[in-house]
Amino acid sequence: MILILGAVFVILFVLLGGDRGLRSLGALLINVAVFLLDIKALEHGFPAYLVTLITVSLMSVTILFVQNGYNLKTRATLVSLAVVTVFIFFLALLVAHGAKSSGYNELNMYEDETAMLAGHVSINMTAAAVAMVIVGIVGAVIDVAIAVSSAVYEVKCKNPELTERELLASGFRMGGNILGTTVNTLLFAGLGESLLMYLEMKELHYTFGQLLNSKAFFQMLFPVMMSAIGCVCIVPVAAWIMGNFVKKYQ
Template sequence: MILKLTILLFVLMVLVGGNRGVDSFWALLRTALVFLADIYLMAWGLPPVVTTLLSCALFTGIVLYSQNGVNAKMHAAAFSVLIVALVVMAAAGPMLWRAGMSGYNEIEQYEEISMYLSPNLSVSMSAVSLSAVVLGLLGAVMDTSVAVTTAVNEVHVNQPALTKEQLVQSGLAVGRDILGTTVNTLFFVGLGESVMLAVLFMKNEDSLAAVLNSKALYQEVAGLLIGGAGCLLIIPVSSVMIAYFLQREDAV
């Protein structure tokens, strides 16, 4: 089924996107490979936070530079994405750690499979969970960042006289415009993923208190909210970044 759908996706991308559809598809495959490599390195025993930051750098290379070319727009976008990834790791790490969101949740704990799997892995699960959260927001953050930097670059080309401050403002305005739909996309992805969990809570007739304090809910919601927060954070960061890069380009 996966193979059929993948082939169908490829055919559709070629039909709708032509050559650039093919390019996008290969970029997607490269992304998937780096993603897989990151998981293997984590499982191999390297510190998850380090491997994930490295893969973040690789992802920006694959997605930003190879699809949009090497230029000031993409430098600004790449820097912003890495900054946001770092900030989110630093800010969300302690929060998630404190809330104890890693490891099996109370539902997985009683599933058959977790009885068979050895828990003696010497891999810190809280670091793995944090990596998963950061990787989860990467797509949306890169999307927003590229939109902001390209638009500001366009503004700069049309009106070279604008000051740095004005460029930042136009970046913020563009970011605000696309934010609603991006948050919506993430929201529906989260909703679609949590259908099963919601049905389970309902069938078990769990009390509101039990649901609100459960690790399962926290895990679902944390990814979603931190993803949304990342998308918000990237707007001012990439606005400032692109304004800075454009100014520097002009000065040279």
């Protein structure tokens, strides 16, 4: 069934996307291969943060330059993404250590024992959680960044007399237009994926306080919130960097 769904996706992608769809599909396949290598490297004990840095760099370059071409907008987006990714990395690291949220939660702590699987995992689970967040934010943040960079670029091309402040304002307006839908998409994707967990918590009669302090609930919401924060932060960063790129290189 997975192969059938995959085939339907590829056919529709190529038919509706044309040449651009083929390039996007190629970029997607490259990123899947990079992600699988990331998992293999973590499995063999390579440093999680170094592996994540390499993975995110390769995925970002693939999405931007293979899919969208090498130009001023994609270069500015790459720099913007690097700035925001570093910020999100340290924020996620701080939150993950402070919340002690890695490892098994109260809902799955006995699942491996029930399935008679070994529960001793020789991986730093905090590092794995942060790595998951960083890899997970790439797609959503790039979407917002490329939209803001493109808006600033087009506005500057058509109105070369605009000041840097006016360019920033145009980037903010474009970012505001797409932030709502992007954050809603991220939030409801996470909520929908965890619907079974909510039903289980309801059956276990969780109070609102217990829900807020639940490790399982936090583990679900953590990557979603980090992605949302990344999307919000990328708007001013991308607008400012694109404004400087246009002024310097054009």
